Amino acid sequence: RRGLSQLSYFHKPGKQPWLAWTLADVLDKTADAKGDNKAIVSCHQGITKTYTDYRNDINQFAASLMSLNLPVGSMIGIMAPNLYEWGLVQFAAAKAGLVLVNINTAYQAPELEHCLNHTECEAVILSEKFARQDYYQTLLEIAPDLERSAPGELKSPRLPYLRHVILISDSPKPGTVTFDDLMKSATNADHAAMQSISSKLQFDAAVNVQFTSGTTGRPKAALLSHFNMVNNANSIGRMFGLHEEDDSICLNVPLVHCYGCVGGSLAAAMFGATLVMPSPSFKAKAALEAIVEQRCTFIYGTPTMYIDMIKEQQEGKYDVSSVRKGIMSGAPCPQEVVKKAMTTLNMQQFQILYGCTETSPVITCSERAESTEQWIETVGKPTDHVEVKIVDSQGRIVPVNQSGELCARGYLVFKGYLKQDDKTREVVCDNWYHTGDEATMSEDGRITIRGRIKDMIIRGGENIYPQEIENLIYTHSDVLEVQVVGVPDSRLGEEVCAWIILKPGKSLSEGDVKGFCKGKISYFKIPRYVLFAESFPKTVSGKIQKHKLRDESKKILNL
Template sequence: MLRRSATFYRDRAALVCESRRFTYGQFMERVNRLADVLSASGTGPGDRVAVLLPNCHRFAELFLAVAQVGAVLVPLNIRLSPEELAGLIEHSETVGLLSANPLRKTLRAMGNTLAKLKFLIGIDLEEEGFKDYEALIEANRFSGRELDFDDGGIAIQMYTSGTTGTPKGVLLTHRNLMANTLTGIFERRFTPQDVFLNAAPMYHIADIEYFLQILSVGGTNVFLERFQPNLFLETVQKEKVTSTWIVPTMIYDLLAVFDPGRYDLSSLKTIFYGGACLSPGLFWRAKKTLSCEFSLGFGLTEASPLVSMLRPEDHRGDPEGVERRLRSCGRKVFNVEVRIVDEEGREVPVGQVGEIVVRGANVMKGYWKMEGETRQALRGGWLHTGDMGRIDEEGYIFLVDRKKDVIKSGGENIYSREVEEAIASHPAVEEVAVVGVPDERWGEAVKAVVVLREGAECSESEIHESCRGKLAAFKQPKSISFVETLPKNITGKILKAELRERYKQASGAPHEF
């Protein structure tokens, strides 16, 4: 990818990170030098190299340098505790680490784990054992070695967010990433004129996929070290950003500070979003305020990650049709197969709920050191996503629930998404999450956790009343709690496991609504 872009677009801007700017020629030179540094350290095919960094150009440089020597990149979430990070470093069998000064306290707390690694590289980091990144780049001259790696080899080991349990090390090959990159370019129509703002963290697969797509077409990748609404808007204006990927929570935060007299966003053509669907209210406000296109991407790390898209044209047209489509995950993308199957793996009729399964060159090789979980996920040539959904007559995929999140109450299966949509239709509701909690009588009871719109008032009985006619009686929430915020991970996914733990006290009292 880089070699082609460096040949075709040598003097074009490749990377922008605060005041630092690099052309494709400079980018290639830095990656080559860093690859020599890795090779000199004894790092080679199959070795794991971890990166613990906020978004920056050095993350990108390391990713491609690791690939050059046939090693495997292991991105680590900077928000994890030292104990969690040490566990992932040991589980992944990492041989070296790149990190930076802002994370020095975390690194000190991992001293015993880091002491076992072959090499440590730091950015503005004066800690024992760390060699300075820029000094290593400056001291090395590229040896001119030929790039020689197996495209079926592992390129990256991404640890899942763990919203449904223990994080798994997802093994994605070079072929997986290339397949996803080509699909993304085809679907999103990226060109060398695109300037993409990497505002979501690169230790998640979603931002990495966009980085690779922009790199492949010779566009410009701009990096935000961390998301701050005003800084985001200033960067869009300054760098004439054409597109970005963010989560709905970020869109909400942008609208809270946006001032049309202060920010010129005329260059911004498309906001790609994911992690969760946009509520109709938030979408209409964002469309009116930001005056750009919107496009949802649905997927999972195990699929590199893109599976389906709600394209810009799906966000246009009559409001009723738009709002119906906003509840979906869009339609499958080019070169990826999607089916809905029953427990025996048989495809179900249109409109019937089953498990979403995926097949394509984008599907992972497996989970690192988890053979049982790999066999369970990859069956009959299909990736079993664990998501329950249905596909309508037009091909739109509607996510119903996580398979593990289906609520089994009184012998009935209740899909939380259906209950959430009914509650969210109340004008006072900003956000809602529905989970199953232990109940002596029902086995599991439907629990709703609701965030109200700013300044709105609403009672439990009003929520129940608004759901009558929308939900069968057995699907009605048995209890409702009102909170200020819902727990989420960095990509905006609601942490339902945390909610279940919070509200797991069983109750045997009868419920009648």
Template sequence: MMCSVVQVEWAKMGKIGRIFLGVNKTYRMQNFSTKQSYYHRTSDFPLKPVTLGQLAEIASYKYGDRPAIISCHQKKQVTFGEVLEEADRLAAGFANLGLQRGDKIGLWAPNLVEWYLAYVACARGGFVAVLMNPFYQPQEVEQMIKKVGIKSLICGDTFRKQNYYNILNEVCPEIAHCKPGKISSQKVPSLQHVVMITDDSKKGTFKYSDILDLADEDSIKMVKKNQNKINMDDPCNIQFTSGTTGNPKAPVQSHFNIVNCGYFCGMSVGLHKKHQKICMQNPFFHVFGTVVAISSSINHGSTIVLPSDGYDPEKNLTAIVEEECNVIFGTPTMYVDLVAVQKKRNEKNIKVEIALSGGALCPPALFRDMMDVIKVKKVMSVYGLTEITAAVFFSTENDSEYQELNTVGKLQEHVEVKVVDTDGHIVPYGVPGELHVRGFSTMLGYYKDKTKTNEMIDSNGWVHTGDQFILTEDGYGQVVGRLKDVIIKGGENIYPKEIEEHLLTHPDILIAYVVGLPHERLGEEVCACIKTRDGIQLTVEEIRQYCRDKIFNFGIPSVVEIMDSFPTTVSGKVQKHKIVENLVRNKLQK
């Protein structure tokens, strides 16, 4: 096929040149190419028309005596058969409290066996699980209860510095004067029951075991009988966005979303081939936990291993060795820490075959460290959003080294994507633009927020991800960066991802994030925030010299900050807006 002059010049420019040119200046070229960035991946495997509760029942028949979850810190192990039995008892107990299908149950606790069981129980009872960050403080707990109308709240006892009952007393002062199940609060009027995962009785609350004891034979039979009355398109859970760019929203995901995303995630990782034991570094409340971990493991009979109730790299490595985990789930930050711990301990009995990285972009240098230091046989990536139920692009077992290190994998089955310019026109393959997604994984919408839902999902069903993306003809994707991360310096668009990737090739840089800081003349200036090996200090001039001839002059950082840690969400996503806020605040205080 003949190429136009414009296409030839575009190709000569190179990737970094294309990025720094600014996407607004490249979009017009889409008219010169017949190969546009649209891809629809079909599948030989049909979608499953079942609910999460029905899936748990299927798993109990197929994998009954196999451990579904092992909690190292609790010294507990529960089989798939026991999961179904206890989940049905719990669902029956809630039904006897008066909860009906569609009622909201908040899960506000760290990684515990009881969290897992309660999540499955919500699906079995037709209740909607509302997944809450275990670090939420009183104001956030109150906001979430009121936002979606939580009727029952299942919470932990203590976790790190959290005392859940003390926080509840701030949110609902009446609790200490109410009988269990009879809460009446002015601040959170929807809340009727609080269930605490503890052996100690606390005023106004039920113990977890109390709910199990409320179930009887008839109510358990009713739970089983009602499975066919729960629709696969019914809401299954409400999963708040993690708030990396501001206030969290409340995406609602259906049973159909969660079951099928978990199925194909598990297929991509190879969970269907044999019994796998997964070291779970992520929190359950995040979409990585509920879909990529819980749903995929129930689909394929894999065992989830919980090293601790919260993130702890030392305990993660111990669990990997002692439980002989052959799969690890985590974010890039978690793998940086795991590599550091393994360098110190030099454990010999590591049998990890696959390490899956998601929740943030994983640099190529870290991939190599995971293989060289942790001795992982294969490193895989997953890309997705809460609004599209966790995963849209996923590494495959046949990926080349280039695809492993430079892409977020191949498009998920039964999904279509396109990359568009600011006018909504599809750009050619290889040209950056905003990624739009359409398919079975699309959320039902933001809870009672049509305005935000319509901003996210257009009238044709396309989800606007807000991510700058490059799509290849064979369905692989590469993230350029977030639209909101674009630095505008003197009117020029600068995309941090390319600078970050180059900085990570420096032998002394472990982590790199690039942000825009306010500048009186230019509007914004480029700031590189880096973590170095063994506390090595790098100057601005050293960084600038390393970037010369590799990055456009306008994109070379003018500010360098050496940092020991970065502000993150509990799920491990770095919050760039907080990095900027902290740096600006520190500058003003000087």
């Protein structure tokens, strides 16, 4: 709602009241109402659980955590890919009054050490191995004393807070207890203690720590409350239509990321949907096989995931007739990719989300009733109970259709960065969270993201938004993926460099790409340099690491 103002401000009053619930309340209410619904399917583990089964396992593990004697509010970490145990821990830790710390599965020893110490984790749950990493060995690099410790009695100078190491493994390693053994250890007294704690939890208490992507300096620990996460899951779940039918969600995004654990796991639990996990980490073939086997109706993914699924579907021709809808987030959503995803993967409804870790995560979402033309170029309007504004460098709200920084205010804004009040004050002012994204707002409140402010290219005084160039190059029939970055130029300050991944069997030259752009965008936006790659560096959540592409460009071009 804007009123008579033509400034870039919009407020969406909520259709539903705020929920004063904890994560435990969400799970219990759904298990009571829809206990026979399938809650979770881990295809790669061969596990299927109803909501009744899921709650029983969650209660059992939450009770077993009582034996660790962790005070309410203590931090417990989890470093694991998309496993059944991940979702179980998300709700069990909450029921036990603990704060779950999501640890990126790509972290190496120095990053893991920082994460555990910064959050003062007293316990950590580790998948034994994943991909090329052995997490137990990684932990030993930091704390060699673990091999000589009894379970629950680690004393390491480099990890002074950590005591308990719980291993998701068939067999224990020195100094650890297996997940299953701990789960089996819960006594009746443990169950009673857990239920007592769970019944007294405050809905505005902290429940989750998620680390930011850390593209500038060390990752920061964003602290989220039950209230943040529950209401965001409720709001976006309703926008997806999860309250209208029992959906089966193909979850391709990692649970360690906000998109996965709030938009996926928590939103599914809120409405009794089925969460289908095809593989520990994204594999297009596994995703499509899961869609066929589980008759998935809803696909979650990032742009790069959809690109891979489109390619796999074109080659394999899977039966995707059960699919009705999809969502895309995690990175700018190229228009050509959205169009191809809808036609190739049989999606009649497609929505684009925008948000940040610090906003629990979703700020805006395209609405289901909108036509393709209305939403394909935008990230929609604010979700329920959310205000947004767009400001200039002095913090003044700009007129509609003028660029500035996007800010959001409401229940969704995080509690702050753990132990970094100064960093919190840099991004939150008068309860407004400053996203760092350049955006515009239309007269009716739709938001268009132009890119990260720091990614904007300034060439000879002209502001250039990489996403505009990327959207154009994506329309070339031989291009699979494209990223545009700015590189140094002694005369103009910066020049445009395009990185391209070609479709299999296709070839393009730098001249071909420049010729394709000519006449379609302003001359100064046409890439000065065109480089080709087989893959792009990405975070675990699927975001392209543009700073690494920028660094690689400078090396290759000797700039």
